[in-house]
Amino acid sequence: MPTKKISDLGPLEHSLLDILWQRKQATAGEVLAAYNDAADKLLAYTTVITLLTRMVDKGILRVDKGRQPFNFTPSVTREQLLRQRVRDFVSTFFDGQNVDLALRLVEDEPLTEEAIQQLEAALQKHKSGRKQRGRKGARKG
Amino acid sequence: MPTKKISDLGPLEHSLLDILWQRKQATAGEVLAAYNDAADKLLAYTTVITLLTRMVDKGILRVDKGRQPFNFTPSVTREQLLRQRVRDFVSTFFDGQNVDLALRLVEDEPLTEEAIQQLEAALQKHKSGRKQRGRKGARKG
DNA sequence: GACGTTATTCTACAACCGTAGTAGTATTTT
DNA sequence: AAAATACTACTACGGTTGTAGAATAACGTC
Helix, strand or coil: CCCCCCCCCCCCHHHHHHHHHHHCCCHHHHHHHHHHHHHCCCHHHHHHHHHHHHHHHCCCCEEEECCCCCCCEECHHHEEEEEEEHHHHHHCCCCCCHHHHHHHHHHHCCCHHHHCCCCHHHHHHHHHHHHCCCCCCCCCC | CCCCCCCCCHHHHHHHHHHHHHHHHHHHHHHHHHHHHHCCCCCCCHHHHHHHHHHHHHCCCEEECCCCCEEEEEEHHHHHHHHHHEEEHHHCCCCCCCCHHHHHHHCCCCHHHHHHHHHHHHHHHHHHHHHHCCCCCCCCC
């Protein structure tokens, strides 16, 4: 049985999971290769196995021992975990207020034209959605 | 000397820091009281002292040993740390793209009318800022 | 200035994470 | 089937964080 919250991962665990998401499934060797290929810090084969196995224990990965080398697959989608992570983050640092983080992100750095448009579109969609649903109390005053 | 990155805190450490930010400075006893007051899990006095002392070692807190009980103050503003945290988060989970997180936040949950307006205002400000800076001849002398 | 109270320091420990070696098991090659 | 190779399981260890007890030091009071 899984022991902990799905979003409870160390940074390295997360990196490996990322690799697994990218290729849907992989062996320890493949994960190692992918990791070492991109990172400056090289890991040992056994390190990867240890990490992978721990993640299986946590319920984050599934392992197919049908034949060797074993095959690992994420048992959680990137989307699920990301959602959880964002929720946790906002909850921890912004008292659960999505807006506060969003505002900060928007205000903080320069955005590309495209980014602005995307955000405006998203807001627009919100407004129309609200109008639809919100008929009864839509007016104040 | 500080040993680590300022944003490197465990969740409990963060909670205590939060209390310190709220009241600018406090003794261990005050921090303990504030914490136990709000949380379901009660801490021991010595636990708080340990945490506080560690944070001093990390350079996150400063301690005034002028008289007992000692007085602790954050040596980092909430703003500084929050900024760092957000940067790290976006960097880890959104490849450094602020927009991607912002978009997700906006699309995700229902927003209040007010929130939408705030976001729109922020975007608006961006656009005018861009126009200013982007005008030909808008160089400074 | 001895006593009780309050605060601090030191020490400890378990869980978790990054890290990896060693030993044993399976697979492939000859 | 023996040898070489590849893979896995087990074990270990240092650092960090949450947790706190024991020992010690400081302080106020009588």
